[in-house]
Amino acid sequence: MSTPIIIAKKTTDTTQDIVLHSKFANRHGLIAGATGTGKTVTLKVLAESFSRLGIPVFLADAKGDVSSLAKAGSSSPKFEERLNLLKVDSVAFAASPVIFWDLFGQQGHPIRTTISEIGPLLLARMLNLNDTQEGVLSAVFRIADDQGLLLIDFKDLKSMLSYVSAHTSELKAEYGNLSPASIGAIQRNLLALGDQGGEQFFGEPSLNILDFIQTDSNGHGYINILAADKLMNTPKLYATFLLWMLSELFEQLPEVGDMDKPKLVFFFDEAHLLFDNASPALQQKIEQVVRLIRSKGIGIYFITQNPLDLPESVLGQLGNRIQHALRAFTPKDQKAVKTAADTFRANPDFKVDQAITELAVGEALISCLDEQGTPQIVERGWVMPPYSSFNPITVEERQVIIAQSIVAGIYDQAVDRDSAYEMLQNKVAEREQQKQQAELEKQQLKEQEAAEKQQLKEQERLAREQQRAEEKAAQQRAKMTQDIVGTFAKSAARSLGGSSGQKIVRGLLGSLFGK
Ligand SMILES: Nc1ncnc2c1ncn2[C@@H]1O[C@H](COP(=O)(O)OP(=O)(O)OP(=O)(O)O)[C@@H](O)[C@H]1O
Numbered sequence: 001m002s003t004p005i006i007i008a009k010k011t012t013d014t015t016q017d018i019v020l021h022s023k024f025a026n027r028h029g030l031i032a033g034a035t036g037t038g039k040t041v042t043l044k045v046l047a048e049s050f051s052r053l054g055i056p057v058f059l060a061d062a063k064g065d066v067s068s069l070a071k072a073g074s075s076s077p078k079f080e081e082r083l084n085l086l087k088v089d090s091v092a093f094a095a096s097p098v099i100f101w102d103l104f105g106q107q108g109h110p111i112r113t114t115i116s117e118i119g120p121l122l123l124a125r126m127l128n129l130n131d132t133q134e135g136v137l138s139a140v141f142r143i144a145d146d147q148g149l150l151l152i153d154f155k156d157l158k159s160m161l162s163y164v165s166a167h168t169s170e171l172k173a174e175y176g177n178l179s180p181a182s183i184g185a186i187q188r189n190l191l192a193l194g195d196q197g198g199e200q201f202f203g204e205p206s207l208n209i210l211d212f213i214q215t216d217s218n219g220h221g222y223i224n225i226l227a228a229d230k231l232m233n234t235p236k237l238y239a240t241f242l243l244w245m246l247s248e249l250f251e252q253l254p255e256v257g258d259m260d261k262p263k264l265v266f267f268f269d270e271a272h273l274l275f276d277n278a279s280p281a282l283q284q285k286i287e288q289v290v291r292l293i294r295s296k297g298i299g300i301y302f303i304t305q306n307p308l309d310l311p312e313s314v315l316g317q318l319g320n321r322i323q324h325a326l327r328a329f330t331p332k333d334q335k336a337v338k339t340a341a342d343t344f345r346a347n348p349d350f351k352v353d354q355a356i357t358e359l360a361v362g363e364a365l366i367s368c369l370d371e372q373g374t375p376q377i378v379e380r381g382w383v384m385p386p387y388s389s390f391n392p393i394t395v396e397e398r399q400v401i402i403a404q405s406i407v408a409g410i411y412d413q414a415v416d417r418d419s420a421y422e423m424l425q426n427k428v429a430e431r432e433q434q435k436q437q438a439e440l441e442k443q444q445l446k447e448q449e450a451a452e453k454q455q456l457k458e459q460e461r462l463a464r465e466q467q468r469a470e471e472k473a474a475q476q477r478a479k480m481t482q483d484i485v486g487t488f489a490k491s492a493a494r495s496l497g498g499s500s501g502q503k504i505v506r507g508l509l510g511s512l513f514g515k
């Protein structure tokens with residue numbers, strides 16, 4: 001069953017509620033208005049109301065003031081005055097269940113993702129790459145993929161870039177021209193991102209986005225608060241990360257039919273940052289995600305000073321609108337007021353463009369989808385008071401909440417498993433080892449050859465010595481025979497004459513030595 005969420009009381013008659021229907025909360029929304037007009041308080045009122053209905057929320061805390069959602073409110077004379085104005089008797093002050101997150105891991109549980117999960121398109125945006133460089137980065141991703149190298153953290157990407165840079169000519173046939181200038185630019189920009197602290201965003205355990213979608217024991221949705229004060233200094237990084245979260249939600253959640261309430265509401269503060277200098281490809285992708293994600297039960301609420309900061313195609317998709325005061329000092333302001341007014345369904349009771357400039361703090365022009373899903377005519381109303389405090393929580397209070405959180409211990413410690421960096425390192429080490437082995441074998445062969453040569457020489461020497469000894473012995477023997485046979489043999493032989501005489505001599509000698 002759809003539940004009406006009271007977000008404001010009509011200015012002209014505070015007994016009348018202005019409501020947002022829970023079943024259309026996934027039709028997205030807009031909170032706009034100049035500085036100090038009440039956008040953050042409105043965001044808190046919506047977030048608390050969703051949480052109480054069991055709808056988990058994600059939001060980025062740009063100034064640290066949203067952390068007050070974790071602290072119950074309290075009364076004050078000013079607060080009582082406002083209650084009287086709204087004809088509200090009392091407020092059931094309460095804290096909402098929150099989970100603090102922080103990309104830098106200081107003000108909340110660290111949020112990490114892997115290089116491959118971010119993908120070349122978003123990474124190219126984080127690194128401020130031009131089209132050519134983006135093309136090279138995409139090729140680097142494909143090469144890693146084809147070679148079975150995991151891209152998890154910064155050093156994986158760094159070593160992958162060095163690898164590609166050293167093998168451009170071999171890779172050219174398959175992956176096209178990988179210009180050293182482009183690789184160099186990517187490497188430099190990666191270093192710059194590292195200087196901004198970007199190194200710690202990439203690694204494991206990477207965020208399981210479904211951890212955003214949880215309820216507490218009271219059935220209240222958790223409000224996930226991303227510390228974004230430091231992150232806002234690098235607007236592209238901030239916008240890209242939030243976009244990545246949206247695309248993760250989109251990819252991981254199944255299609256759902258019409259639901260009584262969304263699965264998660266995602267508030268995108270400083271939403272103009274998302275579209276500043278976005279390439280047409282990226283802008284198209286954002287529009288697509290916004291259009292399709294609602295069928296997965298996700299509502300996106302953009303918060304920005306001026307609704308004209310958002311492209312038409314996105315603005316046209318925002319069903320629930322809360323417009324706080326705009327200034328109309330310059331002609332440009334006046335044009336913005338006029339355009340903002342034109343986006344509403346007119347109310348015959350007042351002039352919308354005039355009202356926008358007159359609204360008080362905490363007052364707004366509101367148009368939500370009615371029970372049939374069509375935009376209601378615009379109403380002027382006082383936004384309800386929040387249940388939580390107006391004061392941010394202290395550092396100590398935050399630490400206690402972090403320590404007791406339902407995701408405590410899951411993300412706090414980074415792990416570093418074998419991926420491209422380690423594998424490429426191994427490859428180098430392996431090659432080195434192979435080289436050493438080959439060298440060793442060559443040396444051994446050389447030594448063996450030398451040894452064999454030496455042996456041969458020795459054998460020849462021995463053979464020569466033996467021959468010499470034999471010759472000497474033969475000479476001696478010959479001499480001895482001469483002595484033994486003496487003159488008589490000679491004479492006998494001589495007397496026998498011819499060849500037969502020689503034979504007898506041999507026979508005589510043989511018998512002599514044979515004994
Ligand atoms: N609904 C409300 N009920 C009571 N007080 C409010 C309400 N809305 C705004 N205020 C008062 O106005 C102050 C400024 O509001 P808020 O911080 O929401 O402005 P903002 O539009 O977010 O400004 P910025 O653009 O600077 O972030 C609050 O601190 C609070 O005192």
Ligand SMILES: [Mg+2]
Pocket residue numbers: 039040041
């Ligand atoms: Mg604010």
